[in-house]
Amino acid sequence: MNRLFTAFIVAAMVLGIVVGWGVNQGLDPAQAKVVAGNLTIITDVFLRLIKMIIAPLVFSTLVAGIAHMEDAASIGRVGVKTMAWFISASIVSLTIGLVMVHLIAPGVGMDLIDEAAGVAGTVDATKLTLKEFITHLVPKSIVEAMANNEILQIVVFSIFVGTAVASLDDRAPAVVVLVDQIASIMLKVTGYVMKTAPLAIFAALAATIATQGLGVLVDYAKFVLGFYASLGVLWALLIGAMLLVVGPRAMKLLAAIRGPALLAFATASSEAAYPRTLEELQKFGISRRIASFVLPLGYSFNLDGSMMYCTFAVLFIAQAYGIDLSIGQQVTMLLLLMITSKGMAGVPRASLVVIAATLTYFDLPEAGLLLILGVDHLLDMGRSATNVLGNSVASAVVAKWENQIEDPDPPEAEHLLSPR
Known part of the structure; x- marks a missing residue:
């Protein structure tokens, strides 16, 4: 079933690119925009269906996971x-972005002049303050947090509830059974929603290509290809670390999360892949209590692809304007991004907000943000898939350290379960 789902996703991606290119070439820009607008209805409905699932699924799985400890x-x-693990992965991700942008130098030679072009209203970096981040951690109301899909706040509340349940002498068995049942129901609902994923992926890619065309890839080829090459290095290190800790079985996990990663890539949304990722981690053999604990936290504190993009994009903008940052400034930037990137989960257009704040901090041209806006969606696809991989690796590593990985399909089990 997983292979069939992956095949449908790949087919939808190819068809979406072909149809989008056909619309872009065959219609004038105004008509293409109308067609793209109609196509995005499908994508918007799909993402709303996913958001409908996220809050109850995160709450129930995290509370259940902690309560079973x-x-x-x-x-x-x-x-x-x-x-x-999250802190180590953050340091590695940010450092790779820093090193690779120097090696590839995608902005060198652009020789742009800062004309103080206005970017007001593009992103709101004022939300990215220490006070805002800390106060944003704690929900004023769990109902409000769930209504707004504030994953970070839901995680905080769920940790409190799960810890309280685990500390009770009788473990509140009725509550544990209830959250277990809610999680099972939401995973079943997820299965229904995921059947529409290929259609949503087709619509998302067709709409993007219809309005922007394939030319956007040529104009930013060095930047886009350089970023994806950097993602390749990060993937290699993450997979290598997982192989080192988990062993050869790690390759089975890579096969298992292929579908969720492709889904995140095509929709440019890590959130869209969350339910399916959780399901595949448990099928792989990672205990439910570990997967339900690590994965929601990872969506708040371990966005590897997004973190790497921040250093890569900021230095690309500096290169484009011919501005050299000292070693000390670059180290300071790494430390700054280590902190600010942890607040990305609760902020719309998170990576752009972090980048805008960093540009301001180092007095870099804010107009540089306009350089990356045109291809941000394309890069967000790679970031989202990387976030899925990073959180899957984190879950597997922590599960291995806790001896909470089991082989779900041992040979003898297959024999016992085979029909007679």
Whole structure:
């Protein structure tokens, strides 16, 4: 079934590109925009269906995962290991972006002049302050947080509830059974929603190509190809680390998350792949309590692709304007992005907001943001797929450290389950 789903996604991507190119070439820009607008209805409905699932699924799975842990010490131990991996992965991601943009130098030679072009209203960087980030962590109302799909706030509330349940002597069995059942129901709903994914992917790509054409790839070829080459390096390191910790079975996990990663890539949304990723991690053999704990946290604190993009894009803009940043400034930028990137989960157009704030901090031309807006959606596709991989690797590594990975299909089990 997973291979068939992947095949449908790939077919939808190819067909979407072909149809989008046909619309772009065959119609004038105004007509192409109308067609694209109609196509995006399908994508918007699909993403709304996904958002409909996210809040109850994150809450139920995270509460259930924590409640099934032995005690508070176990929760703390898993939490420390998880955050240690997240911080390490963040440092690696940011550093790769920094190194690769110097090696590839996609902005060198553009020789742009800062004309102080207005970017007001493009993104709102004022939300990216320490006060806003810390206060944003805690929900004023869990109902409001769920209504707005504030994953970070839902995670905080769920950790409190799950820890409280785990600390009770009787473990509140009725509550645990209820959240387990809610999680099972939402995963079943996810299955229904995912059947429409290929249609949404076709519409998303067709709409993008119809309005922007394939020419957008040529104009920014060095920047786009350089970024994807950097993602390739990050993927290689993440997969290598997983092989080192998990062993040869890690390759099975890569095959398992192929569908969710393609879904995230085609829709440019890590969120769209969350339910399917959680399902595939558990099918692979990662215990439900680990997957339900690490994955939601990862969507708030471990966006590897997005973090790498921040350093890559900021230095690309600096190169385009011929501005050299000292080693000290670049190290400061890494430290700054280590902190600010952790608030991305709760901010719309998160990567652009972080980049805008960083440009302001280092007095780089804000107009440089306009350079990357044209291809941001295309790059967001790669970032989203990388975020899925990074969080899957994190779940597998933490599960291995906790001895919580089982082989779901041992030979003897297959024999016992085979029909007679």
